[in-house]
Amino acid sequence: MLTYDEFKGRSHFEKPELLAFAYGRLVKDAPEELVARLPIPPMLMLDRVVEITANKSRGRIVAERDVNLDDWFFHCHFQGDPVQPGCLGLDGIWQLLGFYCNWRGGLGSGRALGCGEVEFFGQIRPYDSVIRYEVDVKRYTVMQSAGASMVIGDARLLVDDDEIYTVKGARVGLFRDIQYPDYPIESENSRGGRMER
Helix, strand or coil, X not given: CECHHHHHHCCCECHHHHHHHHCCXXXXXXXXXXXXXXXXXXXXXXXXXXXXXEECCEEEEEEXXXXXXXXXXHHCCCCCCCCCCHHHHHHHHHXXXXXXXXXXXXXXXXXXXXXXXXXXXXXXXXXXXXXXXEEEEEEEEEEHHHCEEEEEEEEEEEECCEEEXXXXXXXXXXXXXXXXXXXXXXXXXXXXXXXXX
């Protein structure tokens, strides 16, 4: 486990640390409002964060994921033509941006807010080796009055050093008091729908 200051001071994270964060066990003295999580497997699209830096409102995140012959999506997408869904690469970028918000000190639950432009010009297949995410953070903002934070970034996704996706204007926000820890019991936050802007 890391202290909150150690967490915010780290420049890289290994898979056991990302899993611990996903389960809410990485930071031993976490603020009460640090409720955002990475998804747990099989939806976790990261194996390691090899670089995470900040420079005022900008920053950079570089992460990797190992491709496995038996990844769950190769079994169903598609029979006789296995390929990783492009949306999972985009989700990996959103996962990284949400993690970046937490690393910068943002509090609340993470939500993808969209992206401006996505281009796919390659694919990820079962015998590829490593996916690399390179995300340039264009703006990180804390909105004190709303109790929220937001990050916007542009990204490249590479497989075995070949660029295959680009994403412009990917956005993620952290929002307070929307978590649903009592799932599957019906409670105040058990229904979705449009969020307040």
